[in-house]
Amino acid sequence: MNLSDSRFLQLQQWLACQFAVPITVSLISGDASFRRYFRVMVGTQSYIVADSPPEKLDNQPFLALADAYLQAQIPVPEIIAVDVTQGFILQQDLGDQQLLSLLNIDNVSDWYRQALALLPQIAKVTSSQAGPLPLYDAAFVQRELAIFPEWLLQQHWQLSLTGDEQQLLQQVFALLTENVLAQPRVGMHRDFHSRNLMVRQQRLYVIDFQDAVQGPLTYDAVSLLRDCYIRWPDSVVDKLRDGFYQQCQQQQLLDSQVSVAQFNRWFDLMGLQRHLKAAGIFARLLHRDGKSGYIKDIPLTLEYVADISERYPELKDFGDWVRQRLLPLCGENC
Template identity: 50%
Template sequence: MAERLSQIQNFLQQYQADSQMQYTALCGDASFRRYWRVQSGAQHWMLMDAPPVAADCLRFIAVAQALADAGLRVPKVLQAEPAAGLVLLEDLGDDLLQFSLTQDNMQHWYRQALALLPLQQQVRHTAEGPLPEFDRAFVLRELQIFADWFLPVHLQLRTDSATQALLDSTFNLIADEVLAQPQAGMHRDFHSRNLMILPDQSLAVIDFQDAVVGPVSYDAVSLLRDCYLRWPDADVALLRDEFYQGLQQQRLLPADYTHAQFRRAFDWTGLQRHIKVCGIFARLYHRDHKAGYLADLPRVIGYVIEIAKQYPELSAFSQWFEQVVLPRFAEVSA
């Protein structure tokens, strides 16, 4: 740790020589990255400290520039040493959208957030090349996290051949639906913890480095069916429908892509995300010793149950989930 701090200090001295700097560690996210607030007198910056994998930092920098060029407000990159895994960023403060949301103001803020997505959807390339495709292999790989971590590790449920066949068929159905919709640039983790309120009351986007090209509904359902917040179904439906209408008015969807098709895509894409997140939260707890996400699992599971039971194609999965997964989840959560 001392060696890393020395490396960080040397990096910062290149940006602000002969300054006394103070470092404050900030709460990390669900990734391997760490963040520090760096202060020198009245000036302050954010330091992203990632394992020294140059490609990851280069990707972050390239995506940040592409999003800024598209008109999104993102932290400015002030200095970078990709080989060391260090990036100095503009400090946008601490005002995460999550902590300002109420039932009374959520529609205002969510309309503002959804209005950013057409800009995000323009971004399919960066200076490093095309964004990765959220293709079938990607979709199935994410769903497999549920089968690898939530079932056998968190719930300690063994998967027999019949259950495996059910999961395989369900995951392939979900992949079909996710990939059938129009594709666009996608943030992949667009929600209330990754949006910041700026002093002028506009929103900035953070944690964008995993951007891909994928389903047009993904970021909207990630926001509206947030893993960390739950809103009334009527509000979600209203904002979802307004988002669809806005995309049509801006001609960002095929003219023949119907409202009903979008609603279905929204549901199935959200289902893919929430099944994956069950596995992600389990992995964060058991592998990475981050227990805070366990409190959000009931909400995520609730989304899975509610959507699965609405579609006849998912009846077998829905029945298995309610009869096998839910009772076991209640036992391990007691």
């Protein structure tokens, strides 16, 4: 980071107006967007400030969702001060401990059960002060799925698909879209995983919720349990998924007539949709945004796709294609 860049100087000036004592500001990270995060030290007290340029990012959804989640008793960082015009958001410092850094095979089930217990509260948030959350409808799903062929297959690997391959993709995308629309619609975080859950004093806090929508019941759960950044044994995931199924019925988020088999299919196909989208986004982050840190996560997302596709006869050809045509490319270009 160039500490003399104009936005950083503007940020320092804004922070100086918030505090009447000397402060120090240090860069923590940028996320998978145009947003940057800084830690602000005021004596022994620390805060986090987001530098979120308003010409590139709409900050209103984050601010509105932060309030809505707080009202729903979802643990989120407290917003302390905001400059909407400049795009600066001062908030509570939750520390540096992402859930991912704590996980191991012995404790993952306990931590994930705590995380899954937050989802019924998130499911109930379907609007904010800005109005109803956007609908994760067929057009939304198809826009997301289109990222996969455009950015991974074409931009990253320069693949020219045959007519049969294009038809195969279209059939799979139609199946995945149908799966989304078949599920109960709830409030959905849309990026609920171990890097977006912070641990502070043994309590989980939810971050990065600004893209929340109204969408399928299984989306957030599969995002967590089949994380794009780490994979757990099927025996662990299956038990947690079954617990989530029971939780959804107890919370009346799921009709009692929905069978375990139906729910598991929803869960599996929802994971496929997310992993295809994620693989495309990881390539887009490299080629459009110059962020190379995510490209190494493509092999895991495609391994999920190939493995889960094997469970369903109608997806076998697709799974074989991913395993034989795409996964070998990861050794060369991921």
